[in-house]
């Protein structure tokens with residue numbers, strides 16, 4: 317195309333024809349190919365949602381929604397069976413809450429340190445380490461919980477069970493910590509330098525500037541990182557299965573074995589329940605519940621993130 | 630009043646005579662620069678600059694882009710501390726004290742030497758909090774409400790925002806935001822106010838507002854202003870320093886510098902025949 321244009325003799329009075337529209341087949345093919353790839357993930361998501369709805373629906377034809385959502389006993393495999401999902405939700409909450417309690421303060425403190433205090437050299441060393449931490453397979457964290465964290469906890473709290481929520485919360489907390497640290501660091505670093513200068517020019521110390529100007533200005537991004545980390549903690553599977561065990565339990569302490577929603581899904585998926593039965597269908601309702609919870613958290617954090625993007629543009 | 634200011638009232642013949650006499654700087658100087666060098670990673674951006682800043686007067690810094698005006702201005706309230714590659718030598722004397730002495734607390738310096746930036750940079754807080762924040766963290770004891778009102782009035786913004794003090798400062802227009810930033814700086818009751826091209830992002834009306842404001846402010850504050858606008862420098866400032874590639878070409882009474890510059894470079898620059 318360009319070559320013809322260039323080879324054309326340069327004559328000022330030549331008629332320039334611009335009515336040359338044709339279909340560019342190569343471009344069309346590439347475009348369709350790209351669209352198809354994008355479509356695959358959309359279709360997959362749609363199929364997952366349809367299956368979850370279908371199986372969930374037939375589950376609720378046998379079990380009243382009230383029993384499922386408010387029942388406090390989860391015994392799907394033994395007679396007399398009982399399908400109150402609360403113990404699983406509780407297990408998930410316990411681990412998530414404990415993980416958040418560990419990861420949020422440490423993660424936020426690391427982010428503040430990295431973005432406001434660390435020298436360029438320190439930051440360029442610490443950031444890759446954090447990313448490395450985020451890339452460790454979760455089963456390794458579970459193994460770490462079982463072989464290192466729990467024995468350590470046992471020396472401090474002798475009564476603690478081999479599988480316990482405490483250990484699960486600790487490793488999940490460690491697991492989501494890099495996420496909070498890096499995302500919050502990004503959010504704080506997106507706060508314009510001119511705001512910091514404005515604060516310093518008013519005789520603020522760096523502590524006052526950080527806590528009262530930079531942090532509030534970047535708060536929505538920081539909050540979004542918390543929510544994403546929490547949603548990751550809720551969805552975490554291998555580490556909590558290995559660390560916290562498989563005993564549906566509404567225990568108030570962190571010291572006993574519990575079962576999270578994800579750990580239950582693993583248990584059933586590994587073949588503990590015959591396909592087609594009611595116990596098998598619980599897999600899908602629990603998965604649907606999990607899906608809805610994490611989806612809501614992700615949507616919420618996206619919404620918060622978008623709001624904060626508008627703030628400086 | 631000094632002899633120099635009276636020159637404005639002189640008839641042209643007298644004025645020439647005065648210029649030939651080259652009277653010494655007769656003001657009380659609040660800040661004095663002596664043989665100042667400022668380097669970025671060892672490369673000099675300001676070279677051997679010396680001049681005084683007169684108390685309760687407006688001093689303007691002019692010169693072509695990149696000549697070091699902002700660099701010099703930031704050195705006056707230790708804002709260059711935040712740029713790691715900056716090193717300085719020479720003597721900055723503020724109220725008889727060395728501004729860069731190891732015993733000096735830069736936070737304390739900035740409490741007394743405020744700064745308004747080229748681009749308005751209000752905090753993403755309410756209008757009220759933007760003003761009250763500085764005094765608040767510095768332990769202001771009296772009524773913040775009164776201080777906010779007073780500062781906004783000084784910055785000629787009160788009438789426009791008095792009904793929306795608790796709305797976000799980001800909802801203001803650019804010119805209003807800049808006046809808010811000036812009000813914020815004034816709320817600290819600074820000894821010296823440094824302004825880096827405060828009108829460059831503003832329309833002529835907002836600029837006129839701010840110029841009027843500076844005129845009023847100089848009865849109470851010392852102001853150092855960087856500007857690219859020759860008319861502005863001529864209109865508002867009492868003293869002018871002309872810099873070129875980091876060197877001070879000429880410093881003097883504004884009137885004199887614009888009408889009878891001593892150096893040819895100055896004349897070329899202020900008359901627009903520069904380059």
Ligand SMILES: Nc1ncnc2c1ncn2[C@@H]1O[C@H](COP(=O)(O)OP(=O)(O)OP(=O)(O)O)[C@@H](O)[C@H]1O
Nearest residue numbers: 669674692693694695696697698699700701712714
């Ligand atoms: N952070 C920095 N690192 C290295 N060099 C810098 C830095 N900031 C400024 N300089 C250099 O120092 C010189 C003076 O810059 P400065 O910003 O003070 O100029 P200016 O007179 O304010 O220009 P303008 O009118 O365009 O704002 C320039 O040559 C610039 O490239």
Ligand SMILES: [Mg+2]
Nearest residue numbers: 698699700825
């Ligand atoms: Mg500048």
